[in-house]
Amino acid sequence: MRTKSILLVGVGGQGTILASKLLTIGLMESGCDVKMSEIHGMSQRGGSVSSHIRYGADVQSPVIERGGADLLVAFEKMEALRWLEYLRPEGQVVVNDARINPMPVVSGDAEYPARILEELTARADTAVVDAFTAATALGSPKVSNIVLLGTIVQRLGLDGVDWDRIISDNVNPAFAALNQNALARGRTLVK
Amino acid sequence: MKVLMTGNEAVARGAYEAGVRFASAYPGTPSTEILENVAKYKEEIKAEWGPNEKVAVEACIGASIAGVRTLCAMKHVGVNVAADPLFTFAYAGVNGGMVLITADEPGQHSSQNEQDNRHYARAAKIPMFEPANSQECLDMLSAAYELSEAFDTPVLLRMTTRVCHSKSIVTCGGRAEREARPYEKNPQKNLMVPAHAKIRRVFVEQRTERLTGYAEKNPFNLIEPGGSTGVIASGMCYHYAKELLGDRATYLKLGFTHPLPTGLLDAFCRQVEQVYVIEENDPYLEQWVRACGHSCHGKDLFPPHGEMTTDVLRNAILDAQLPAPSYDRSLVVPRPPTLCAGCPHRGVFYELGRRDLVVSGDIGCYSLGFAPPYRAMDTLVCMGGAFSIGHGMQRAFDLTGSDKRVVSILGDSTFFHTGINSLIEVLYNNSRTICIILDNRITGMTGHQENPGTGKLACGEPAAQMDIAAIVRAMGAAHVEEIDPNDLKSVGAALDAAMERDGPSVIITRWPCVLKRLDAAEQAQFGAPFRGRCKVDAESCVGCKLCLRGGCPALSINKEARRAEIDAAQCVGCGVCAQLCPKKAIWKEETV
Numbered sequence: 001m002r003t004k005s006i007l008l009v010g011v012g013g014q015g016t017i018l019a020s021k022l023l024t025i026g027l028m029e030s031g032c033d034v035k036m037s038e039i040h041g042m043s044q045r046g047g048s049v050s051s052h053i054r055y056g057a058d059v060q061s062p063v064i065e066r067g068g069a070d071l072l073v074a075f076e077k078m079e080a081l082r083w084l085e086y087l088r089p090e091g092q093v094v095v096n097d098a099r100i101n102p103m104p105v106v107s108g109d110a111e112y113p114a115r116i117l118e119e120l121t122a123r124a125d126t127a128v129v130d131a132f133t134a135a136t137a138l139g140s141p142k143v144s145n146i147v148l149l150g151t152i153v154q155r156l157g158l159d160g161v162d163w164d165r166i167i168s169d170n171v172n173p174a175f176a177a178l179n180q181n182a183l184a185r186g187r188t189l190v191k
Numbered sequence: 192m193k194v195l196m197t198g199n200e201a202v203a204r205g206a207y208e209a210g211v212r213f214a215s216a217y218p219g220t221p222s223t224e225i226l227e228n229v230a231k232y233k234e235e236i237k238a239e240w241g242p243n244e245k246v247a248v249e250a251c252i253g254a255s256i257a258g259v260r261t262l263c264a265m266k267h268v269g270v271n272v273a274a275d276p277l278f279t280f281a282y283a284g285v286n287g288g289m290v291l292i293t294a295d296e297p298g299q300h301s302s303q304n305e306q307d308n309r310h311y312a313r314a315a316k317i318p319m320f321e322p323a324n325s326q327e328c329l330d331m332l333s334a335a336y337e338l339s340e341a342f343d344t345p346v347l348l349r350m351t352t353r354v355c356h357s358k359s360i361v362t363c364g365g366r367a368e369r370e371a372r373p374y375e376k377n378p379q380k381n382l383m384v385p386a387h388a389k390i391r392r393v394f395v396e397q398r399t400e401r402l403t404g405y406a407e408k409n410p411f412n413l414i415e416p417g418g419s420t421g422v423i424a425s426g427m428c429y430h431y432a433k434e435l436l437g438d439r440a441t442y443l444k445l446g447f448t449h450p451l452p453t454g455l456l457d458a459f460c461r462q463v464e465q466v467y468v469i470e471e472n473d474p475y476l477e478q479w480v481r482a483c484g485h486s487c488h489g490k491d492l493f494p495p496h497g498e499m500t501t502d503v504l505r506n507a508i509l510d511a512q513l514p515a516p517s518y519d520r521s522l523v524v525p526r527p528p529t530l531c532a533g534c535p536h537r538g539v540f541y542e543l544g545r546r547d548l549v550v551s552g553d554i555g556c557y558s559l560g561f562a563p564p565y566r567a568m569d570t571l572v573c574m575g576g577a578f579s580i581g582h583g584m585q586r587a588f589d590l591t592g593s594d595k596r597v598v599s600i601l602g603d604s605t606f607f608h609t610g611i612n613s614l615i616e617v618l619y620n621n622s623r624t625i626c627i628i629l630d631n632r633i634t635g636m637t638g639h640q641e642n643p644g645t646g647k648l649a650c651g652e653p654a655a656q657m658d659i660a661a662i663v664r665a666m667g668a669a670h671v672e673e674i675d676p677n678d679l680k681s682v683g684a685a686l687d688a689a690m691e692r693d694g695p696s697v698i699i700t701r702w703p704c705v706l707k708r709l710d711a712a713e714q715a716q717f718g719a720p721f722r723g724r725c726k727v728d729a730e731s732c733v734g735c736k737l738c739l740r741g742g743c744p745a746l747s748i749n750k751e752a753r754r755a756e757i758d759a760a761q762c763v764g765c766g767v768c769a770q771l772c773p774k775k776a777i778w779k780e781e782t783v
Binding site (some may be wrong): 011024038046047048061068080085089104110115116124 | 468502505517564
């Protein structure tokens with residue numbers, strides 16, 4: 001089995017770390033070798049963040065090369081474009097239609113680009129989802145990250161994994177059902 | 192039991208399994224989570240935050256001499272702070288095994304330099320391991336303790352960011368509980384006056400010779416047969432190389448990298464046609480290969496800085512890169528980290544930035560004070576250096592007739608780290624640099640570790656809470672002012688009063704980090720902070736953008752309406768923006 005690469009990107013505070021943690025546990029339980037790499041350290045909110053996840057029979061590097069990602073999942077739409085150079089030309093993008101203004105936009109020094117989704121769709125096999133609306137309808141926008149995890153599970157066809165149990169093992173029991181629903185909802189948002 | 196672990200978690204697990212009893216560390220990326228995870232084994236291991244790396248190492252030295260296995264962890268630059276005790280303890284050797292972990296940062300993701308701490312093993316004449324993945328972190332740590340006690344030496348375990356922060360699958364074992372080794376008074380070994388140290392100096396050379404023999408037989412140094420191309424690599428570089436070259440290459444994979452196994456190298460070089468030495472930072476292995484009389488490719492092909500990730504190697508070895516989509520990169524706006532909405536540093540940097548000052552900075556979230564819109568920091572070198580560097584600048588300006596005023600600024604954890612020594616320098620020499628301590632009640636940037644000012648220990652138990660103002664006064668500072676950093680008038684007044692003085696002034700801003708979980712006592716002490724929301728009155732706002740000078744990420748200008756807007760999801764009601772508004776169009780609503 002060729003090693004596959006999934007890149008989760010977003011903005012600090014969007015919950016990419018929990019989503020990638022649950023995903024890597026699921027991949028391990030499905031019998032794969034798994035490696036994951038994150039760069040963290042500055043606890044400030046607002047910076048660009050990424051989680052590299054690689055799985056297969058025998059994974060070497062935990063870091064995805066430029067041009068190496070099979071699936072790019074962006075929790076914020078401009079981040080999809082920032083990291084698009086990491087995608088294989090035949091790779092897929094799932095992009096959350098969410099906008100978080102970076103500091104140069106907040107301060108008025110730059111404009112938030114208008115045609116990001118158009119550019120993404122033109123350049124790669126892109127599915128646009130609205131995780132915020134889906135999560136809010138379920139009860140909390142905070143589970144947007146698990147909605148997006150659901151899209152990954154669907155895209156990768158990871159059906160044989162007991163995601164509900166992995167969620168209940170790893171999140172606050174009070175929110176387990178909400179997160180399980182969010183994952184199920186996410187699976188319906190992409191093919 | 193198979194578990195996905197980061198390298199840092201696996202090191203902590205390794206410490207548990209190896210029977211470690213005492214651990215000390217100072218937080219620093221990418222090493223921080225090592226001690227945080229060791230602290231989870233609180234029944235078995237006493238885990239402590241040391242106020243800095245030097246005292247953390249010293250505590251571990253003491254515990255080793257007293258007979259227990261100890262672990263000390265720090266980021267690469269922390270070893271500079273800890274080097275003094277380390278170099279001499281290398282002579283004394285251990286009783287209980289001691290491992291020092293250095294977490295290096297190729298790529299400088301969160302560091303001020305990219306130094307290669309493998310040189311420390313050679314300089315201090317101690318053995319070194321370099322794990323490539325989480326399983327090796329666990330396994331090598333166990334081996335390191337055996338080695339430490341067998342060879343009477345502290346051991347260096349060198350990790351890098353990608354080893355520390357990458358997860359891979361680890362098979363865990365149980366804990367090997369160990370009796371403490373008996374303590375026996377032995378000044379010839381443990382008391383390093385010259386007469387004793389000269390004898391230990393000879394011992395160190397003999398030990399290195401014995402360790403060289405050990406390196407040849409160490410199971411972590413091995414030849415992995417494959418194609419005719421030879422690759423010599425240690426740590427994560429081995430995985431990067433194998434990702435690219437797979438079975439096309441034969442690998443000399445080095446896990447024990449000081450002293451190095453010359454015999455194994457000779458055997459390897461006879462098997463392969465050409466040799467690539469793949470390593471991050473300095474040509475540590477390459478120089479050894481060349482010194483042994485072998486030719487190789489190394490820094491002639493690979494960059495001397497940054498990470499040797501697969502794409503870097505692909506470019507250097509194969510002169511190729513993977514195809515990737517092309518797109519309009521002008522659509523990507525930079526997203527730098529920012530001070531949070533409600534960060535108590537914001538008001539201080541606003542007031543500093545609007546004055547004609549030279550600002551000597553330090554390491555913490557507040558390093559971002561250099562960035563727009565504040566542009567309120569001129570220098571930053573090392574932990575705790577702000578006050579002494581600021582003193583030196585002020586002294587030089589004064590000596591040369593310049594009328595520049597220097598303000599020096601650091602945080603609470605940095606104050607306890609080595610900033611306290613820096614302040615002694617200022618006060619003793621009667622410097623007029625203005626010293627600001629940003630006391631946000633936590634070690635912020637590394638993710639909220641306790642420190643001597645927070646009143647809690649590493650595992651959360653209560654501790655003596657050191658009062659920074661009382662300490663500073665006891666050090667002899669005549670002018671000490673404690674202020675609320677969110678009150679711009681008092682920040683400005685404290686700065687202006689200090690600028691009028693010819694001698695030392697210390698300003699302490701006391702307000703918790705907005706991300707800190709406050710206990711009941713802190714909630715009461717700070718009057719239930721972070722519960723308001725600021726609102727903009729659209730009628731009075733004239734869209735002048737003066738409020739943006741506070742640099743709050745919750746605040747922006749709606750271009751169509753030409754009015755300021757506040758993101759209710761981010762705003763915690765610190766009220767700094769309201770003080771910046773000349774039209775009093777921003778007001779605070781208490782939410783609870």
